Every structure is written in structure tokens, then in C-alpha cells.
Amino acid sequence: MQLPFEIFRDPRAMRAKAEDLRRDGRRIAVVPTMGALHDGHVALLRAARGKADVVILTIFVNPTQFGPQEDLSRYPRDEAGDIAKARAAGIDLAFCPDAAAMYPPGSQTFVEVRALQQPLCGASRPGHFAGVATVVAKLLNIVQPTRAYFGQKDAQQSVVIRRLVRDLNLPVEVIVAPTVREADGLALSSRNSYLTPEQRAAAPVIYRALTVARERFAAGERDAGALREAIRGALATEPGLSIDYVSVAEPMTLRELARVEKTALASTAVRLGATRLIDNLVLGAG
């Protein structure tokens, strides 16, 4: 039975609707986003569609995960366009609250994933993952899905969310879907829209650098320091790019490795002008 498409803005109304659906035995899948949907999001929506009775898209540009100097105010917003794309991908409902609905006066509870929120992006974005963990916990409680979909592009986010779901005993399965890339390898990101044509032309070096590490790993390199150096070396060929971090870490704990025994998460964050971009590849998987 097809649900009439509806956009919910009130958390209580959304939760009441989700409770009704659950009571009717419907399996809910959710794709939490900050909007500005690209083909990576659409891939998540299609994956969700395959396994659920009801697919809910959430769009919420969450202020608590932005630092004071970050791009909250200029983050791209296009709700009508997003809803059109998502409906074409088969969603049933959307949840698009505003900040006042999600954080009414007096709000002060934060979910902290204490170790995993520290390294990598956490080091240059203090408070970011507490903001992410908190809003994801809230969204999951409101939407009450059996499955929640996230993209591998945000690797640390996925690890943080898997951990909080396990640690807080949330009744949801976390699905992490592969990164979707442009033809030249650049990982899709809503922030790619900030790039000037020159920066856009330089940006594929990020994926190429990670690919160098993957090739070195495939050729037998197991020294994590050498793999990090290989990534740094490849990134250095683009003079307009500055490196935030280059990491070869254990994929679950995100601890930097000295040697790669089986698998590793090779990841990097760079800046092209004012735009910060991240990407990663898992070495030794599959």
C-alpha cells in the first residue's frame, strides 16, 4: 500500500507517524542528509528502497556539527530540488525540521563517542562528531527505522555512528554504502559546489593519491608510514592544495597503524582554498 507523500517538519508528528508505521509492521529505512543531494545520496536512497517498506529522507543542516568558523550559513540549501530528486528515487516521506524544532530552548544533551571523535577530522573540527552523534541519535529516535544508510565517503562519521548505535543499544542496523565518484575520481560531496574551476581541476588528485597507496599496498607495502608518505607525495604535486591530515589507521578504532596487517583505512582531508574536502579508501578489504 502506497503512502501519500508527505513532508514532516515537527519532530513529534514525525515520531507519531513512525510509531504508527512500526505498529503496522512496516520496516522503515532512513537516509539522514544535510540536503544538497547528489548521486551519492541518491545511491543511498535506492539502496534503502530495496530493503524497506517505507523510505524516509531526512534533510537537516545540523548547526551543532559546524564550528564557529565553518560554512553553516553558506551550506548549499535547495529543499524543493532535493525533494524532487528523492521522490524520483522512490522515497515515501521526508522529515525536514528546522533548528528550533530540533534544539528548542534548554537543549543541552550531547552524545559523545569519546575516543573515536578525537582523531582525523575531529582534531581540526572540535565538537563536530559530538554534533553528528547527537543529531543522528535524535533522528533515529524520531524516525525509528530498522535500517539507516550512510556513505563511506564520511568514513569517520560511519565509524562513530556504528559505535554509538552499538553503545546505546539502538534498535537499528547501520548500512554504509560505497563512495560515489565523478568520472575523474573525485568523491561526490555537496561541498564540491564551492570549488572554482581551477580548484575543481585540481581536486581529483585526492583520489589519485589514495589510489597510489592502494597500489603500493597491493604491491606488498605494509609499512603504514611509507603508505602515508606515498599519499602525501602524490598530494604535493598540486601546489594549491594544503593537507589537513593523511592517515593510515585501523578501520574500527581509527588508531594510526605502524604496519598494516590485514586492512587499513587510508584517509585524507585537504583544503583547496577555503574548501575542505575528505576522501578515503579501505586497503585490503574484499
Add this chain to the structure above:
Amino acid sequence: MQLPFEIFRDPRAMRAKAEDLRRDGRRIAVVPTMGALHDGHVALLRAARGKADVVILTIFVNPTQFGPQEDLSRYPRDEAGDIAKARAAGIDLAFCPDAAAMYPPGSQTFVEVRALQQPLCGASRPGHFAGVATVVAKLLNIVQPTRAYFGQKDAQQSVVIRRLVRDLNLPVEVIVAPTVREADGLALSSRNSYLTPEQRAAAPVIYRALTVARERFAAGERDAGALREAIRGALATEPGLSIDYVSVAEPMTLRELARVEKTALASTAVRLGATRLIDNLVLGAG
């Protein structure tokens, strides 16, 4: 339809059972405890029984809410006695996990109610309310109740839990039941069992001191400092007692008041020997 009584120890099995019950349309009420049940707990169980299809008692002496110098190892434990009392009060199921089941290796997520966890008991028990908030969030996700019952004796705990339930959009109603007292006014607490006969004889001064504030308030006193002094003065009549704090605070924010406009939470924590006891009265309610 009567459920066969069962004790669950595995969080996944408990959650699966709760999900089945919810799907069947049963309303679950939970009374989270650390065991050592007294008549205050029994009153919570009876209140829960009146409003739910399934009443679940949880017993878990939560290590993350005890400080390193506190009484975790000697906290009273009597599961068989607790279960007998609770079954007499009409519970359907019990959830009695051990610490390894609740905090498997790698656990690191904490729920922090940032402002409310700081004052009063939070000041002398750093980390206590993060431990409480975290375990309550976990228990609510495992047991999936529509109502959860707590005692007013732990006033700050109740405020913290109400706040986290609201802030994390948890689909549960928090019920706070009145403090149950001995005939001489001493609030029931599992920690009363630590008291020597002399300390037990001194302990009713705590309630008497709070009652002095209530009487002064009823007589028109609105200066919060004067009310705090009245409580301190009454407590000082017991030389074996030392004061941790005396507070006259706004009941929802727990901010100390200068004047009481409508209502206030008058609360205190004291030590009798090594035993720390707390109590409170709401001024101006009802």
C-alpha cells in the same frame, strides 16, 4: 494474557522480546533500579503496574555512575530477594544484565546533559550523571517502554533524565513518583543499610531540616539565602553530620535562586560517617 515470568540477562534478547511486545500492541512500563529494593522501589513498581500491560524491572549496579572512591564494590546486592519483592508487586519480566553485557570492550559512548549534570551532586560526584544518563538511555533503548518510573528522592537524576529524554527525542514518558519515607521522615535509600545505629538515629535530621525550610516558606520567607541558612542551621544540630551541599534552586534548571518566586527545589546532601545521603522537598508545589 499473563506472560510467563522471565529474567533476561542479554541486552539483545531483552530488546528482541520488547520489540515483540511492542509489535503486539503491549504498553511496556519500566522501573530501572540498582537493586536492593525498598518500599520506595515497590511504590514505583505498583505505580507502573497500574498503567501498563507489561511491567519490567531492571536491576543493574551501573559501574559508570560510581566514582573511583565510591561504594560500587560494597553496594548492596540481593537479586533473589529483589526479584521476590518485585514479583509480589506484580512485575512481568526482569532485566538483570552484568557489566560486561552492558559495556562490552570498545564501549565509549556517553550521554552528557551538559549543564544539569554540573551542580549539586554533580559537583562532588564528577562523571556520575554522565554515567546515569548513559545507562538510562541504554536501558530505554533495550526495554522500549512507553513509560519509565523514577523516584523524586533522586531529584537531580529525575531532572537530568527528563532533559535527556526530551533532548534525544526518546519515545517514552518519564514519571517521577513521590519520595517514600520511614515513619521518622528519613527518605528510603538502599544506602541507609550502611548506617550504624547511632547514624541511623541522627539521620532524620535531614528531613527535619528540609521541613524547616518548607515551614519558613509557608510562613512567607522568599529569600533563598535565608532558606538555605535555615536548612544548614537545622542540620548543624547533629554534630556527627557534615554537609556536602544545601541548595534552594529552580526546579527545572537547578540554578541557585536568590529569591523564590513560585517554586523551588530545596535539597541537600550530607555525610554521616562514610555514608552520603540525599533528600529534597519541592517548595511551593501543589
